[in-house]
Amino acid sequence: MSTITIIPGAERQLRNHTSAAQTLRNSLAMAYRGLLKIKRTPEQLMDVTLQPILFTLMFTVLFGGAVAGDTTSYLPLLIPGILVQTVITTSVVTGTQLREDMDKGVFDRFKSLPIARIAPLAGALLADTVRYAIATTLTFGMGYVLGFRPEAGIGAVVLAGLLVIVCSWAISWIFAFLGVIARSASSVQGISMIVLFPLTFLSNAFVPVDTLPGWLQGFVNVNPVSHLVSAVRDLVNDGVFGLDMVTSLVGAAVIVAVFAPLTVRAYMRKA
Amino acid sequence: MDTTNDWAIEAHDLVKTFGTHRAVDGVDLQVKTGTVYGVLGPNGAGKTTTISMLATLLRPDGGQARIFGHDVVAEAQVVRQLIGVTAQFASVDEKLSATENLVIFSRLLGLGRQESRRKAGELLEEFGLAEAARRPLAKFSGGMRRRLDLAASLIAQPPLIFLDEPTTGLDPRTRTQMWETIRRLIASGSTVLLTTQMLDEADQLASRIAVIDRGKVVAEGTPDELKATVGSSSLQLRVQDPADLPTSLGIIQRVLGIAGTISPEAARITAPMTGVDRVTDLLLELRAAGIALTEMSVQKPTLDEVFLGITGHSAEPTNPANDTAPTRINA
Numbered sequence: 001m002s003t004i005t006i007i008p009g010a011e012r013q014l015r016n017h018t019s020a021a022q023t024l025r026n027s028l029a030m031a032y033r034g035l036l037k038i039k040r041t042p043e044q045l046m047d048v049t050l051q052p053i054l055f056t057l058m059f060t061v062l063f064g065g066a067v068a069g070d071t072t073s074y075l076p077l078l079i080p081g082i083l084v085q086t087v088i089t090t091s092v093v094t095g096t097q098l099r100e101d102m103d104k105g106v107f108d109r110f111k112s113l114p115i116a117r118i119a120p121l122a123g124a125l126l127a128d129t130v131r132y133a134i135a136t137t138l139t140f141g142m143g144y145v146l147g148f149r150p151e152a153g154i155g156a157v158v159l160a161g162l163l164v165i166v167c168s169w170a171i172s173w174i175f176a177f178l179g180v181i182a183r184s185a186s187s188v189q190g191i192s193m194i195v196l197f198p199l200t201f202l203s204n205a206f207v208p209v210d211t212l213p214g215w216l217q218g219f220v221n222v223n224p225v226s227h228l229v230s231a232v233r234d235l236v237n238d239g240v241f242g243l244d245m246v247t248s249l250v251g252a253a254v255i256v257a258v259f260a261p262l263t264v265r266a267y268m269r270k271a
Numbered sequence: 272m273d274t275t276n277d278w279a280i281e282a283h284d285l286v287k288t289f290g291t292h293r294a295v296d297g298v299d300l301q302v303k304t305g306t307v308y309g310v311l312g313p314n315g316a317g318k319t320t321t322i323s324m325l326a327t328l329l330r331p332d333g334g335q336a337r338i339f340g341h342d343v344v345a346e347a348q349v350v351r352q353l354i355g356v357t358a359q360f361a362s363v364d365e366k367l368s369a370t371e372n373l374v375i376f377s378r379l380l381g382l383g384r385q386e387s388r389r390k391a392g393e394l395l396e397e398f399g400l401a402e403a404a405r406r407p408l409a410k411f412s413g414g415m416r417r418r419l420d421l422a423a424s425l426i427a428q429p430p431l432i433f434l435d436e437p438t439t440g441l442d443p444r445t446r447t448q449m450w451e452t453i454r455r456l457i458a459s460g461s462t463v464l465l466t467t468q469m470l471d472e473a474d475q476l477a478s479r480i481a482v483i484d485r486g487k488v489v490a491e492g493t494p495d496e497l498k499a500t501v502g503s504s505s506l507q508l509r510v511q512d513p514a515d516l517p518t519s520l521g522i523i524q525r526v527l528g529i530a531g532t533i534s535p536e537a538a539r540i541t542a543p544m545t546g547v548d549r550v551t552d553l554l555l556e557l558r559a560a561g562i563a564l565t566e567m568s569v570q571k572p573t574l575d576e577v578f579l580g581i582t583g584h585s586a587e588p589t590n591p592a593n594d595t596a597p598t599r600i601n602a
Contacts, residue, residue: 007430014341014349022381029378033364036375040366040407109362109423112326114351115379 023116030123035130047093048135052086056142059206067207075148080160080232081205083139084225087132087168088200092192094128095175099185102270121180121267125172132168136161152239160235163245167228170252173259180266205229224251279304279339279431279462280325286333287320294320296486297334302464302479304339304430307457309477309494310466311577317486318466319359322433325464326356338431355424359435361416362423363408369395369419370404373426380427394422398452414445421452432456434465438472450475470577474498482581490581497577504547506531508540509566516540519562526553532580543580544569 018026038044059078064071101107101120110120140148140157150157175192182188202216203225209217220226228251230244280302287295295317302308312318323329325336327347336343338350356362363372370391377387395401398418403411411419417437424432437453438446453476457463467473473480474494482490482497490497508531510519516533523531523542527549531542544550547569557564 007428012353012430014352016346016349018348025381026379029375032378033367033375036371037364037366040368040371104365105358105360105362106364107362108328108358109356109376110379111328112351112354112356113376113379114348114427119379 018114018116023118023122026115026119027122027126030119031126032123034123034127038127038130044093045131045134048086048090048131049138051089052082052135052139053142055086056082056139056146060146063206072147075143075146076150076233076237077208078206079139079143079148080236081203081229083136083160083164083232084167084229085200085205086139087135087164088171088225089196090131090135091128091168091172092175092189092196093131094124094172095177095179095182095188095192096185098124098176098179099182099188102180103185117268118264121176121263125169125176128172129165129169132165133161136164150236152236156235156239160232163231163235163248164228167248167252170255173256173263177259177263177266180263180270199223199225203229224248227251277304278302278337279306280308280336280464282321282325282334282336284334285321285324285331285336287317287324287329288332293486295324295331298483298486298488300325300336300481300488302462304462305460306479307453307463307465307477309473309480310464310483311468311470311473311480312466312483313468316483318483319435320486321483322356322435322464322466326354326433327351328356352427353429353431355427355429355432357417357420357424357432357434357437359439361420363416363420365408368405368407369400369411372408372419373423376423377426382426390426394425398422412445414441414448417441417445417449418452421456425456429461431462431464434463436466436468439468446472470497471571482577484581490577504544505570506540506542506544506550506553507566507568507570508542508564509538510540511563511565513538515562518560519557522556522560522562523553526556539566 056079059082060071060074063078064074068074068077098121101124107120116122140161174195175188178191179185179188182191203220203223205225209220209226212220224247227244227247231242231248234240234242234244278301280300282298282300285295285298285300286293298317298321300308300310300321310318310321320329324331325338325343327343327350330344339353341349341353343350364375367375370388373391373394374387377390378384382390392401392404395404398421400415400419400422403415408416408419421434421437434453438449441449450472453463453465457476463476465473465476477494480492480494480497481488506523506527508519508523510516516538519540520531520533523529523540527542527544529542529544531540533539534541550567550569554567
């Protein structure tokens with residue numbers, strides 16, 4: 001320390017304003033931190049690795065015969081459904097981890113640093129897209145192993161994967177909001193599951209809609225998850241960019257438009 | 272920009288309320304640039320809350336504070352560029368290694384990839400953590416964690432550093448190492464505000480001390496000035512029969528020329544003293560008066576004595592019985 005000369009506080013040129021470039025830099029640094037944490041605690045990836053493999057296998061074998069006659073003809077219906085369900089479920093972690101982080105001492109240090117206030121939040125949301133990518137890849141991979149051969153080819157599969165990642169990222173804002181306002185990580189987990197189960201299961205993800213009672217069909221048809229599942233099916237099975245895709249993207253945009261300001265406001269009050 | 276060179280910290284009438292509890296109740300602090308300032312007080316006195324407001328972590332409910340002339344509320348982002356904070360509870364990432372922690376903080380502070388690595392390496396070397404650089408923090412001892420925490424506060428070479436109880440919970444050897452580190456920090460020209468519960472620590476490191484109690488500054492001055500109020504050492508007496516207390520106090524007053532206080536748990540007399548050798552005279556007088564003692568010792572004054580001396584009550588924060596003046600004797 002003897003070699004370091006401290007520049008006196010009064011002689012420094014400082015600004016009380018954070019530029020957009022700095023905000024981006026800080027957010028990327030926080031995303032890098034998120035990735036490092038994933039690397040250091042690979043057990044955190046259990047949900048995005050085991051769930052796609054296990055669920056795809058279980059659902060195919062369990063429902064394949066009953067729903068579609070045999071497992072192979074169930075796959076084009078199931079894989080898009082399970083993909084959407086898995087990746088959306090993964091986005092809950094954004095909320096729980098954000099809550100855990102905010103309760104820790106390290107968050108106090110972030111608050112005392114001259115960084116963009118939004119960076120820890122933006123970084124977390126950014127790093128989690130990697131988790132979605134892993135879950136997406138594994139689900140398609142498992143589908144392939146079970147005999148799923150998408151009609152529309154690899155390009156459509158990649159596009160469908162991106163669509164699911166974008167939509168899940170949008171939905172993760174809901175869970176980030178819960179994470180910011182909730183008292184504990186376990187309560188975030190609890191509330192999120194209550195939101196999530198009806199959304200993912202009361203959809204067309206696993207069964208054809210016309211097998212459902214009329215009153216339920218009404219809900220299933222407006223459920224944004226159904227539209228996303230249909231969009232993925234259209235894309236990978238027929239190579240079609242349908243109306244469902246537009247609906248999904250608009251839905252995602254609406255979620256971000258509503259929850260991003262809410263989350264940021266609640267977050268800034270605490271940051 | 273209107274900045275002053277003289278004051279690193281100017282706080283005036285700072286208030287922070289949690290519910291109905293006034294954690295900080297009108298604190299004034301003035302810290303000269305380039306000095307070490309000690310804030311001394313028991314648990315719950317409002318030390319951490321005060322630091323949190325000065326370091327922009329908490330918004331004050333009343334009063335103002337300026338860091339090198341910049342308001343902590345209006346110019347929070349400027350203030351953050353001037354300070355380093357080492358909190359009481361290690362504010363580093365448990366799941367990452369020491370190097371990774373420092374690299375991330377460096378990157379956040381705008382250093383490039385290479386520069387961040389170099390800086391992290393330098394600081395780890397400086398703080399004797401180079402060997403543990405790649406180990407996960409879960410395996411770090413309390414002292415290592417504190418050192419890493421301090422290292423993280425120094426990345427940007429801030430001119431003002433807050434150290435919140437830097438040695439609480441450390442063993443004596445590690446504490447001495449930490450003091451050594453803090454002294455070198457001071458030598459580099461930084462201004463340091465440190466909180467502590469130990470008079471000895473404030474005495475060792477700080478050039479001025481504020482004693483804080485229940486959210487208020489109750490005394491302020493150089494360590495010598497403060498010690499003068501409590502004496503350089505402290506006499507502790509316990510008499511066998513509580514009825515002898517008034518007589519004993521009289522004898523102490525006569526022989527040593529100082530007023531003793533009866534501590535809250537009663538039957539124990541504490542008196543500040545300057546000359547240890549005069550204890551002999553006192554003991555002889557007490558024996559002549561036929562007062563039997565159960566305990567007698569001469570100690571360095573503790574925080575408790577400073578409190579007794581300054582505030583008239585003991586340092587334990589939450590005991591309402593402390594409100595009664597301990598010098599009153601109901602014999």
